[in-house]
Amino acid sequence: MPSNKSVSDAAITQFINCRILRDHRLQRDDLWVREGKVLDPEKLFFDEKGYADKLVDCEGSIIAPGFIDVQINGGYGIDFSQASDDVSSGVSFVAKKILQHGVTSFCPTLVTSPPAVYHKVLPQIKVSDGGEHGAGVLGFHLEGPFISVEKKGAHPEQFLRTFQSGGIEDLMEAYGGLDNIAMVTLAPELGGSQSVVKELCQRGITVSLGHSVANLSQAEEAVHHGASFITHLFNAMLPFHHRDPGIVGLLTSDQVPAGRTVYYGMIADGIHTNPAALRIAHRAHPSGLVLVTDAITAMGLPPGRHTLGQQVIEIQGLHAYVAGCSVEEALEAASLHPAKLLGISHKKGNLDYGSDADLVLLDDALNVEATFISGEEVWRKGP
Amino acid sequence: MRLVILDDYDLASEWAAKYIRNRIIQFKPSAERYFTLGLPTGSTPYGCYKKLIEFYRSGDISFKYVKTFNMDEYVGLPRAHPESYHSYMWNNFFKHIDIDPANAHILDGNAEDLETECQAYEQKIAEAGGIELFVGGIGPDGHIAFNEPGSSLVSRTRVKTLAKDTIVANARFFGNDLNKVPTMALTVGVGTVMDAKEVMILITGAHKAFALYKAIEEGVNHMWTVSAFQQHPRTIFVCDEDATLELRVKTVKYFKGPSSTDDAE
Numbered sequence: 001m002p003s004n005k006s007v008s009d010a011a012i013t014q015f016i017n018c019r020i021l022r023d024h025r026l027q028r029d030d031l032w033v034r035e036g037k038v039l040d041p042e043k044l045f046f047d048e049k050g051y052a053d054k055l056v057d058c059e060g061s062i063i064a065p066g067f068i069d070v071q072i073n074g075g076y077g078i079d080f081s082q083a084s085d086d087v088s089s090g091v092s093f094v095a096k097k098i099l100q101h102g103v104t105s106f107c108p109t110l111v112t113s114p115p116a117v118y119h120k121v122l123p124q125i126k127v128s129d130g131g132e133h134g135a136g137v138l139g140f141h142l143e144g145p146f147i148s149v150e151k152k153g154a155h156p157e158q159f160l161r162t163f164q165s166g167g168i169e170d171l172m173e174a175y176g177g178l179d180n181i182a183m184v185t186l187a188p189e190l191g192g193s194q195s196v197v198k199e200l201c202q203r204g205i206t207v208s209l210g211h212s213v214a215n216l217s218q219a220e221e222a223v224h225h226g227a228s229f230i231t232h233l234f235n236a237m238l239p240f241h242h243r244d245p246g247i248v249g250l251l252t253s254d255q256v257p258a259g260r261t262v263y264y265g266m267i268a269d270g271i272h273t274n275p276a277a278l279r280i281a282h283r284a285h286p287s288g289l290v291l292v293t294d295a296i297t298a299m300g301l302p303p304g305r306h307t308l309g310q311q312v313i314e315i316q317g318l319h320a321y322v323a324g325c326s327v328e329e330a331l332e333a334a335s336l337h338p339a340k341l342l343g344i345s346h347k348k349g350n351l352d353y354g355s356d357a358d359l360v361l362l363d364d365a366l367n368v369e370a371t372f373i374s375g376e377e378v379w380r381k382g383p
Numbered sequence: 384m385r386l387v388i389l390d391d392y393d394l395a396s397e398w399a400a401k402y403i404r405n406r407i408i409q410f411k412p413s414a415e416r417y418f419t420l421g422l423p424t425g426s427t428p429y430g431c432y433k434k435l436i437e438f439y440r441s442g443d444i445s446f447k448y449v450k451t452f453n454m455d456e457y458v459g460l461p462r463a464h465p466e467s468y469h470s471y472m473w474n475n476f477f478k479h480i481d482i483d484p485a486n487a488h489i490l491d492g493n494a495e496d497l498e499t500e501c502q503a504y505e506q507k508i509a510e511a512g513g514i515e516l517f518v519g520g521i522g523p524d525g526h527i528a529f530n531e532p533g534s535s536l537v538s539r540t541r542v543k544t545l546a547k548d549t550i551v552a553n554a555r556f557f558g559n560d561l562n563k564v565p566t567m568a569l570t571v572g573v574g575t576v577m578d579a580k581e582v583m584i585l586i587t588g589a590h591k592a593f594a595l596y597k598a599i600e601e602g603v604n605h606m607w608t609v610s611a612f613q614q615h616p617r618t619i620f621v622c623d624e625d626a627t628l629e630l631r632v633k634t635v636k637y638f639k640g641p642s643s644t645d646d647a648e
Contacts, residue, residue: 030478042473046462049484 010035012044013375014052018361020063021331022351031063033357036374040353058361061369062327065335065349066104066358070183070342071141071231071265071292073109075299080108083117087124095134099379102360102368105136105348107182109294112144112155119176126180130358130373138342139182143231145174146186146193147211151236155211163192168199181205182342185231187212188222201226206342208265209247211236216249223256229341230264232294233281234273251285263341265292266333282325289325289333290341327366384599384612385619386638388627392587395623396430399518399585402619403435404444406516406581412448417486419450419508421517421576423528424471427585428520436479446482450511452504453489454519454528454576457565458542460492466556467492490540490569501540501569508575517579521586524548525594525607529570532606538572573611581617584609589625596629 015031022029032039032052044050074080076097078090091108098106108125110118122140130136145161152160163170170192172178183206186193197207209222210231215238219227230237230247238246245252250262266278266289282289293299325333339349347356357375360368371379389395403420412418422428438444456468464470469489477487488507494500508514519527524546530538531546545553550564557563576582586595598609599620612618627635 041478042463042470045473045477045484045487046469046489051484 008035011053012039012050013054013056014041015056015058015063015359018058018061018063020351021065021328021335024328024332026062026328031351031359033375036357036376038351038353038355038357043353062331062362062364062366063351064102064331064360064362065339065351065355066135066360066371066373067102067291067334068138068338068342068349069098069103069106069293069295069334070138070229070290070338071109071143072098072106072295073111074297075295077297079297080121081110081113081117083113083120085120087121091125091137092134095130095137098135099371099373100368100381102362102371103135104130104358104360104371104373105138107138107141107342109141109143112147112152112159114159115174115176118142118174122176122180127182130378132373132376132378134378136358136373138344139180141183141185141208142175142181143185144211146170146184146190146196147236148187148189148213150213151187151211151238153211153236162190163196167192167196171196171200178203178205183208183229185210185229187214188227189214189218194221194225197222197227198225201228204343209237209250212247213238215244215246216253219247219250220253220255223250223253223260223262228260228262229290230262232267232272232292233264234277235267248281251281251288261288261340263288263290263337265290265294267292267294282329286325286329288337289329290337291330291334292338330366386599386634387619387621388635388639389621389623391623392430395585395587395621396428397434399428399431399583399621400434400438402583402621403431403516403518404438407444407449410515414448417448417450417511419452419511419513419515421514421519421571421579422451422453422472422476423518423520423585424453424455424468425520427587427591428518429475431518431585432476436476439480446480449482450486451482451488452508452511452514452571455568455570456490456492458492458497458567458569460565462491462493492565492569497542497569501542504540504569504571505575508578514576514579516581516583517576518583518585519576519609521584521591521594521598521609522549523552523590523594525597525609527573527576527584527609527611529568530573530608532608534573534605534608536603536605536608536611537574537577539574540569540571543568543570573608577611577615581619582612582615583619583621584612586620586622586626588623589628591622591626592628592630595620595622595626600630600634 013033019026020029020031032041075094078094125137127139128137144155145159147160149157149160161174184200185208188209189212200207206229207227208229208231209219209227240248256262336349339345359372361370363369369381370377389398407418410418453468453472460467462469490504491500524532529543531543544567550561553564554561597607603610603613
């Protein structure tokens, strides 16, 4: 047989006997990968007269884009908000562990902390690709400290802050710098916050609204300035009221600029949100749903006392489930939507030709069977 | 000719696929001696392709030593367009079988020099040793490939302007917008197909009945270019009952006679 490549010598892998998520549907089709990216097999056939070097038999599994978790505070005994000297190994440890849940990229999240913690932790982690070593780091998600005292949730009150000097300077002072930050959650009713929203968005940082008592107008103003996410919808914000829906009203607001989508994070564990509430949100605005774990140190650990930033919390047990939408919608809420939120959907969160081949193989019950990053298998379920 | 009449579209598709399968198997193709197959596109051969894929999947046949030559392709339509014949062949056939991409030939409707492309195609067919079996369809206006009414019956591969009938017939693939249908195509000539050792024409559906009548019960006529195959030594017409609706009862009875649907010889 003549050489099967004219564009590149790199090996071509063909995933067969699978159903792939493409064009919002699960389709019976093969998936082709070369040099870590999804390959167009028709171009390969006609342009390069090429064919696959290696076949991976998926035995009927679903192939979905690798999951992207934009809110995860730690896990397996690691707390990202602890001022450790070696944050890197903690992040790496979690990055490796979450591969078994099909997560291929994530945003290490820090809850409200004193400046000393941010100044110590932030410089130690850079945006990086995933691989055998673990899921890729997309940048930090800084949840706080510029949030509402009335909706602090599990955040420590003494470290909450307001904008004093005029916005971005407060941010720089609190965090120490804005490199490697993917997202900031803040309360848009705080004085001076709107200009901060604008400035952060201009710097390419996603702004999320959360832990806030903002009314709908304040929330809409923030969206107008570029805010595009709602941190754990329903939790730590004013409840929906028919005369002022508050932040929740963004789901159906007509003030969202044309062509933009407001995404909302949902912790779909049945505890943070009643499934009926989750379904109301999903039906009102299905394309905005982003599934997050908001996992904490205690994830993956036995019940007991653990830290969450500067607090100590108890954990009694864990369960999680997805409610109210189709399989395809659920898979997109964990992959495509977070990718679009972070502005990386040109290479992540989908199986389009040219996208990074970050994949998760699932059975019909959506249990993870194997995880791939850039086309390489990085985790497989044991027998 | 042989006229093979099956009860319905599925049975006609199956018969045709089995015939192709048997021909390839009997030929015993190898690296030194490829089986050359001419192929059509459109809704008629769709069922036949599905059956061939089934035969490949169950191990009955391999396309490793088969070279294919498609009949035609639109001019100016991007190759990746879902209605291009490249897309059709990839999605409905090539991606499901084990053919070597270097052996799957389709005219390039976006070539810099269309004339040269056509001549080169004739050359490739000659270099492959000629076509062993050319499978084709028939248009409602009796054309084979894009050899529209008035095409020379000794024509070779060339650029053709599509007839109104053909454009209307193809509009359904372009959102029923006549303006979106390509107006020109590259096509093998009537003469090119006549050069094949054997020709099999698939004709199904009542809307093709009149064309079939003109092709086999009237004279050889360049207005119904499929009629040229009356002068080919080995032609088989495979059709369903509906396609025979315009034929004389006598013709149908004759061809439905004993051993008319044996597939292999």
